[in-house]
Amino acid sequence: MNNYFLSLMILLPLAGALFQMGFSKKMETAGLARWAAIVTSLGASIVGVLLVFSMDRQTPDLQFVETFSWVGSYAIRYELGLDGLNALLVLLVAVIFPVLIAAEWNQRIGPRGMHGLFLILQASFFGAAVAQDLFLLFFFWGMSAIPFYFLVGIWGGEGRESAAFRSIVASAIGNCLLFSALILVYYSADPHSFSIHELSGGKFSGKTVSILGRDFLVSMAAFFLVSVGLAFRAPVWPLHGWFSNVAKEAPPTVFVSLAAVTVPMAIYIFVRLSYSLFPEMLPGAENIIVIVGTANLVMGGIYAVAQKGLRLLLAFLCLSGVGLGLIGVGSLHSAGVVGAIFHLLVFGLGLCGFGLFTGLIAARAGHSMFLRDQNQRSFGGLATVAPLIAVVAGIVIASLLGVPGFGGFIGNSLVIIGSYSVHPLMVIIAGLALLLSTYFLFTMYRCVFLGEPNPALENFSDLTLREKVYFFPLVAGLVFAGVYPKPFLDLVRPTVLTLLSTVK
């Protein structure tokens, strides 16, 4: 029997976005529009959080399933469900989007538009996380690319048009490849179906497709298309060029929604599709996945060492995070995969925190370059004028580095534990790259927060009440996940073990 909570979770933000269109300019000025936005966003998030915490942790099966026929003639179903693999992504989206709307509370230029687009993004990501039909999943995933074009193109910096255009082109290429894979899968299945559940368990093994006169395994071709398609949006080095461009031009909150949500979501979709639909491909592809992940981690670290600004540092931190996630995914070990899924949650929260304090600093100081030419510091001593910001930044950085007691430690450790036995050399290289991240994050912290206060920043204010309120869930999440990760891990493990049994 269908219960409609998941649909409610998706539709509430969409309804909120529609409401934004209905508000007049007068209502916008009065603040009604933004209150409506935060209420709908929070409402959807609360539904999501309640659903996740009321899940049965013993079962790997889908829960809160909603299913009915959508386009019956093409076997397209409206099918939603929650299990261990997507529960943490739902939590991530639930925490981040109300935070982003709160962060843009005082947006002067088209606030209704911005909030409405964030709400559409929230709905899209919720939908992509819980969709159990490939067509539906693609529908929401594709929908999530469009708001970024407007968010970057309207509210971005000087080069916003170019950045927006590149983001939509990269998304379009990726989505095109992904869609090709889905169509291939659909037509290879007998009877035709888009349902992940019906297609899972190696249904395509042995089936071939003829392309330009040559026969290819369906699973190989589709797996390749899915991988490359998601690599564009993930982003995976060297397909990341659009990403660094957007990092420079997009408002910090917009870039946070890209780095902290879209990227983990891309990795989740990759895990969902490859483990469910193409399990027979994974043993052969694991080395490639781990090598790509290691390359991402190393390149992200090398890029980051050279950065002098917070925005690009954030972008390349994200690149490193993608790498670590892929290493865990490619390990095909329960600890590694569980660690990778957990890593998506804490890494997303950490990147969100980093992005938001970057935004705060940029808004108050007028720029976010912590080093100028000749390595001269342009900030300094912010911890004395804004100690709370310094503490929040310290907690976020500690989590990103994997300091014990914070969420990042759990994810990093599990990935290394799971991956070392199968890919020792790659894990050692990854470990060196993680050590490099210690250097550039400490250097950044030193340049921004410590030392002699810069006289030009003596009016730099600390966190306001609103800012404390929206930073709180991020910081609390990172600390809670680091001290007591059991509830999250218990959610993920049964599903991961079931998927791994299919692979092996």
Added chain:
Amino acid sequence: MMEDVNNLQILSLGIFFTALFGLMLYIFGDKLQKYSRWIFFLVLAFFSGVVFYVAAGQEPTFAPVSWARGWVLPRDVAGAITVGLWVDAFTFVGLALALLLTALLGGFLSLAPKTIVWVRIVPAFLMSIAGFSICVTALTPWMVFIGLFLIILGGTVVLGATWKSNEDATLGIRFALERSSGLFCSIFGACILASSNSSLLLNQQSGSLEPLGAALLLLGFFFQFQSFPFSARRFSQAQVPLAVSVFISQILPGWAALFFLVRLEASLKGSGILWAYGWLCLLSAVLSTGEGLFQTRSTKGIAVWISAGFAFASALFAFAGAQAGFVWGIGVGLSGLSLSLLIGEQGRQEKAKKTGNKKDKIEASTRARFTVSRFFACAAGTGLLGFVSSIGGFHGFIHGLESAPVVVCYSIAIFLLVLLGWKNFFQLNRDTTVTELSLVQVIFSALLVVLSLSFVWDGSLFGGVVLDRADQLVPSVLKKVFSQVQNNTQRSESDLIALGGYWGMFFLAFLAAYWGFGRKKEVLVSFSNKFSRIFGVVEEGYGVDRAFLGALRLISYAGEQVYRIVDQRIWDRLLPNGLTRVIEKGSQAATLMDLRFFARLSGILRSGVEIPAKSLQLIQNGNVQWYLFFAVASGIALLLNFLKG
């Protein structure tokens, strides 16, 4: 049993609240400046009470009690991360030592006439003590990592105590970076051990550890000693009393590492890497002492000597067993702390140098007080008979005699360490403009010296080094803690050779120190001034810093170039321009093809309709009409004719 577990939980709560107070004071301390000293003593008293209560519950046997639970993944699952507490006699030794020293230092700071930034030092003390307590009560390496993180945080705070100067900030972050790198290295090693299903419960150590994992774990703890290739000399320049920075940033991390090594001894012996670790530490100790010998400032010399001492203690641990390493580490720590209390105020040194004011020069009797205090402080860490460090030094020689290379290197290391220790002594004494030491400093230093006596640790006057336990006066704490160590009651011939070798090294080093630094003309200093370029490199840590910064610059350059090529050139220019050109050319070609095709099609269509159209046109013209009419009429006539016929 339940009561034991309750006691453990009480202890863990005590540690938690101590750490929490430290963190809260650090974050909100500026508002509590006036009360920070009181808070410090209150929290210390509270935590001491908790430890005393738990210890009382474990008396008189101090039988080991442990408690564990799965933290990350269930305990029985491969790769699980388990946390827990383990309390035994060794734990209480560590806790008592740390609390006693903290109380002593706190008392010293309260009485000494200095301006102390209490609001920063107190959080550093509390966090470090909490962290150290976690390290000595940890059942698994994962708990030790949490403790180490708190100690690092405390050290970072204390070194950058004012945080408003760039020098302090750089010092604090440099410390945090080096120590954290070690911490992450150890975490990495522990993860590798967990992936190989090694038992990481410290109270169930058996079998061997996976070599790479064990090596990384040890390497990370080696980082905490700040011995070569790191250097403790720069951290001695922090704007806090030297004793405080030495205790929090050097001694506590070093002791935490040593305590952990002692716990892990059984498994390390089976892993086959202990000998390599021992050689690494020995080499590091030798190189560090070399660096220390060329330091011109006594504060730097003492800091380097402590680091080298800890590295040497680790080497002793590897070659001569846990007890030998442990006691040398305790001796060096207490001695270093004691010496750091006897440093005069630098401000008044500078003033005295400028004015040459006789009032600032020390009187002979007071100078004698300094000299005696410093002598004993130094002796405590150089293995003089009667101090606990001599037990370690002696046992090192006994075990080292089994291998010639070890004997040689060990002798060199002992010689250099003792030489550096006494060099510090003579260097401190040379400074005639040092202000009058207060009685407070002398008393507190003396208390630390007393703590480092063999009598306190072993219950015997000479630590069982000289006499056959005939000097045993009270039960030995060391025997309680290291119950496996056999204390020989009869001296064999090799023991006597060891004793002779040990004493020989000691006196040789003392004489060398006097000859090099104790006379009017500092021979070694003059020699090094002649070759200042070479010895300058040694003084600055053998150029390791420069090499490290060079490597980072190289990586940064590589990052800039990759960004320039991949992101800016390929993604920003080549790809967009290339794609645009391809699309433009393609569409131009398609448009041209389309036009040509359309023209061709038009031609075919035109020729297709032209002939019938022209024919019809001709018919319409008229002439053709008549020809057509006659042709048709003729045809009909012919037809009718044929039909008639």
